[in-house]
Amino acid sequence: MGRDERGVTPQQEDFSAWYNELVAKAQLVDRGPAKGTMVIRPYGYRLWELLQDELDRRIKDTGHENAYFPLLIPESYLRREADHVEGFSPELAVVTHAGGKELEEPLIVRPTSETIIGEMMAKWISSHRDLPLLLNQWANVVRWELRPRMFLRTTEFLWQEGHTAHADEADAMRETMLALDVYAEVARDVAAIPVVAGEKTPGERFAGAVRTYTIEGMMRDGKALQAGTSHYMGSNFAKAFDIRYTSEAGQQELCHTTSWGMSTRMIGGVIMTHGDDKGLVLPPRMAPYQVVIVPIGRGEQGVQTSAAARELAGRLRAAGVRTHVDDRAQLSPGFRFNDWELRGAPLRLELGPRDLESGTVVMARRLGDDGKQSIPLSSAPELIPGVLEEFQAFLLRRATEFRDAHTVTADTWDSFTEAVTSGWALALHCGEPACEAGIKAKVAATPRCIPLDGAEESGRCVLCGEPSAYGKRVVFGRAY
Numbered sequence: 148m149g150r151d152e153r154g155v156t157p158q159q160e161d162f163s164a165w166y167n168e169l170v171a172k173a174q175l176v177d178r179g180p181a182k183g184t185m186v187i188r189p190y191g192y193r194l195w196e197l198l199q200d201e202l203d204r205r206i207k208d209t210g211h212e213n214a215y216f217p218l219l220i221p222e223s224y225l226r227r228e229a230d231h232v233e234g235f236s237p238e239l240a241v242v243t244h245a246g247g248k249e250l251e252e253p254l255i256v257r258p259t260s261e262t263i264i265g266e267m268m269a270k271w272i273s274s275h276r277d278l279p280l281l282l283n284q285w286a287n288v289v290r291w292e293l294r295p296r297m298f299l300r301t302t303e304f305l306w307q308e309g310h311t312a313h314a315d316e317a318d319a320m321r322e323t324m325l326a327l328d329v330y331a332e333v334a335r336d337v338a339a340i341p342v343v344a345g346e347k348t349p350g351e352r353f354a355g356a357v358r359t360y361t362i363e364g365m366m367r368d369g370k371a372l373q374a375g376t377s378h379y380m381g382s383n384f385a386k387a388f389d390i391r392y393t394s395e396a397g398q399q400e401l402c403h404t405t406s407w408g409m410s411t412r413m414i415g416g417v418i419m420t421h422g423d424d425k426g427l428v429l430p431p432r433m434a435p436y437q438v439v440i441v442p443i444g445r446g447e448q449g450v451q452t453s454a455a456a457r458e459l460a461g462r463l464r465a466a467g468v469r470t471h472v473d474d475r476a477q478l479s480p481g482f483r484f485n486d487w488e489l490r491g492a493p494l495r496l497e498l499g500p501r502d503l504e505s506g507t508v509v510m511a512r513r514l515g516d517d518g519k520q521s522i523p524l525s526s527a528p529e530l531i532p533g534v535l536e537e538f539q540a541f542l543l544r545r546a547t548e549f550r551d552a553h554t555v556t557a558d559t560w561d562s563f564t565e566a567v568t569s570g571w572a573l574a575l576h577c578g579e580p581a582c583e584a585g586i587k588a589k590v591a592a593t594p595r596c597i598p599l600d601g602a603e604e605s606g607r608c609v610l611c612g613e614p615s616a617y618g619k620r621v622v623f624g625r626a627y
């Protein structure tokens with residue numbers, strides 16, 4: 148069969164077409180009827196659930212509690228924080244009619260929940276003993292999207308949003324960095340995306356935040372993906388919503404708040420960090436099926452290998468391995484192999500009559516130089532968890548090497564320009580918003596972050612030659 152039916156456009160030919168075809172052919176998503184919306188299909192939703200489990204556990208382990216706040220927010224709430232409403236206005240979906248009547252006050256469909264949670268925080272906090280207040284919500288949000296791309300930019304998406312209130316700046320900043328650490332750990336250890344953690348420049352801050360931190364991953368086309376953000380709001384929202392507490396000294400004080408979010412965008416990140424021309428490559432910790440067993444053989448032999456495959460699947464599942472048996476006997480083994488390569492299963496086990504006779508099964512990794520390998524059927528459940536761990540580590544290593552090979556320390560405008568066509572530039576910058584805008588206009592690159600672990604360095608701005616800001620180099624790149 149030709150590419151139209153089975154394969155996807157090669158990455159080198161058109162990365163964007165590769166991505167769009169793959170998310171559909173791997174049955175992750177479909178288009179929703181309303182502009183920019185996506186239907187997340189079971190295979191894609193399982194990916195999200197697995198990521199969600201890992202993230203939710205860490206959120207709870209660090210002392211946060213889940214709650215749920217309404218989808219509909221009075222318009223006046225958003226107006227209370229001037230920068231916030233200005234930043235979000237172009238993306239808002241507004242309900243003006245309900246129950247057959249025009250509403251007295253329009254309602255906003257939640258784009259993010261700082262305002263409504265701020266209102267409730269003000270109600271729930273009165274004393275220093277009520278602090279810190281550590282909340283998290285799993286929800287959908289709506290931000291009107293004119294140029295939608297599945298998982299990356301959709302009008303409605305799924306996420307978690309953490310919202311916390313603290314007695315002072317120091318405690319709120321500790322929280323902001325804690326959330327960022329959790330995100331970086333989930334990205335690296337679960338999604339195998341080697342993110343760079345850092346602070347956003349003022350021009351890239353969240354609407355209403357004092358400081359915004361981010362984790363940025365490099366995709367296989369060299370572009371950056373912002374994979375999670377954590378914001379220190381100062382007292383901006385506390386002032387707007389009157390979130391105050393009585394201190395130990397009996398004084399009325401304003402709280403300091405934070406918010407932080409990670410979304411279904413991460414699935415797009417996994418696809419673009421690991422995928423290749425054959426399809427998805429899923430890190431075992433996020434793979435709906437870590438192992439797919441393909442029994443081979445016709446007639447009575449097929450019956451025997453299918454039975455053995457199901458028996459093996461049972462033992463693998465008992466060992467904690469997510470296993471699927473693809474016994475679609477009407478499809479050739481080759482077709483089924485390709486199908487699971489397209490869908491990114493980390494390990495495939497091929498079980499034919501001769502393997503069964505010799506008590507072995509053929510193991511093929513989705514990626515890497517190890518080739519096919521025969522392993523004993525009896526000890527497969529002891530061997531495979533280790534193979535999956537190695538594969539998980541291999542993907543992180545491969546992505547790290549790719550990122551490092553496509554990151555250039557740029558001291559001249561020429562080298563900067565070249566670097567951002569295929570990856571990232573580490574450059575000194577003056578910090579002026581107009582100069583940032585100039586870079587964006589010339590080469591479509593933006594400051595992704597000021598890396599937390601960057602070495603101290605000063606000099607001249609790579610574009611305008613003015614003295615550099617921030618005391619270190621900034622990561623620049625084109626971004627999703």
Ligand SMILES: [Zn+2]
Nearest residue numbers: 577582608611
């Ligand atoms: Zn400059």
